[in-house]
Amino acid sequence: MNNKLNAISTFLRVAEAGSFSAAARQSGMKQSAISQQIAALEEALGVVLLHRTTRVMVLTEQGERYRHDMQILLDAMREAERRLNPAEPEFQGKVHVQLPSGLGQLFLPHLLLLQKMHPGLQLRLSLDDRLADLVTEQVDVALRLSHEPPNAHPARVLARIETALFAAPDFNPVHSVDELAAHPHVRFSGIGPDAPLRLVCGDETIDVKVNTVFRANNSDALLQALEAGIGIGGMQRPLAARALQSGRLVPVLPAYRLPDRFLYAVYPDARFIPQRVRSIIRMIEQVLPEITGNR
Template identity: 75%
Template sequence: MNNKLNAIATFLRVAEAGSFSAAARQTGVKQSAVSQQIAALEAELGVVLLHRTTRAMALTEQGERYRRDMTPLLDAMREAEINLNPAGQHWQGRVHVQLPSGLGRLFLPHLLALQKAHPELHLELSFDDRIADLVSEGVDVALRLASEPPESHAVRVLGRIAAALYAAPEFDHIHSVDELILKPHVRFSGIALDAPLRLVSGDETIKLMVNTVFRANTSEGLLQAILAGIGVGGMQLPLAAEAVQSGLLVPVLPAWRLPDRFLYAVFPDARFIPQRVRSVVEVIKQLLSQMAEIC
């Protein structure tokens, strides 16, 4: 049984590393030993898990399914072993976190401090505004901004993110929502070009067709465009706070705001979420609460 568990662990290591040689280097064993373990596992299972050539290695369809099923099981076993020794159990092992680029920039110094304080924790951060395939990309938790929770995954609401309209100080002053139609706008490229701008004030919601002159796929790109005076743009309050305080940005029509969105922690598998992943998510939730108090 122990040999089979070792072989499964080796298979997962090869799948993650992308090659037998890389897995051998990481585990400190000979490449031939890695090959033998995989061959023995395939023989016992009666399926081919890996396609091998002299230059490349790839998972078969059965191999991908086996990787997907075995990963949470071995994680659960490691978690059970860690829980036998409570000291520092929350801060051991790898945690791959996908973060929105804008909020991720604000979280980064705190996550670096967390890594420094807990050397047994191995953070892997991906700053990306696209929606990743959590399972195939090995993401333990993805932070996603949305108006509704993503489907098909386990989610946890971390907080509400407010957003408003901003412009550079030298931009033409805007006195009413009607004037917005005539002004150049900066918008996220994930929004359709013909999608109206939605604004909320109290119980009132309006939709305006605006002149979009610049689009970007990251919050940082949008922020830089607004700072450069290219146009009016919506920005999450935590991302705009520093520029507003320093006078580099000014609010536009502060009585109106964009519809609120929520930051969700999205997990690939609801059956098992390692404690180390939960602990990192809790740190991010606390950071978000602190930011909300400042904003």
């Protein structure tokens, strides 16, 4: 049993390192010993876990599934051992967190402080509006903005995020929804170019056809376009807060807003969530009122 656990740990190390040679350097083992352990594990399982040549190593479909399941089991074993010694730091080990590019910048100082305070923690951050494949990209937790929870993975709502319309202060004033179509607009590139702008006011929801002149795939570019006076656009209130305070942006039709989205913590698997991951999400929840302005 112990030999099999060692072989599983070696397999996970190879999968993470990306090659036998890299795993050998990291572990201090001989490359031939690593190759023998993987071969013995494949023989015991009756499946091929890795396709390997002299240059590349790629997980097979069965290998990726096995990696995912075994990582959960080994993490659970380590967590059980950690609980036997409560004095052991809770912020310890590797954690891969994916964050939206805009809100991620607001969380970044808090995460950097956490890393500085806990040297045993090994944070890997992905600030990306793209929706990562949590399993294949080995993401421990992703923060995602969505109108509804994802179907493929377990998720927990952390906050409601409002999005409103903004423009530069010298932009032509807008007095009614009907006037929006006459002005250029700035929009996220993930929205279809011909999709109407949906606005909410109380119980009323309306769709407005607008002239989109600038599109970008991240919030920072959209914010800079709004401040440059290129057009009117929707922006999450936390991201627009500083520009509003400094006068670089002003609200447009403040009685209206875009449909609310929710910030979710999304996990690759609910069967086991390591304590270090739970602790990071707990810290994020603690700073959310400061970031969203909902104290």
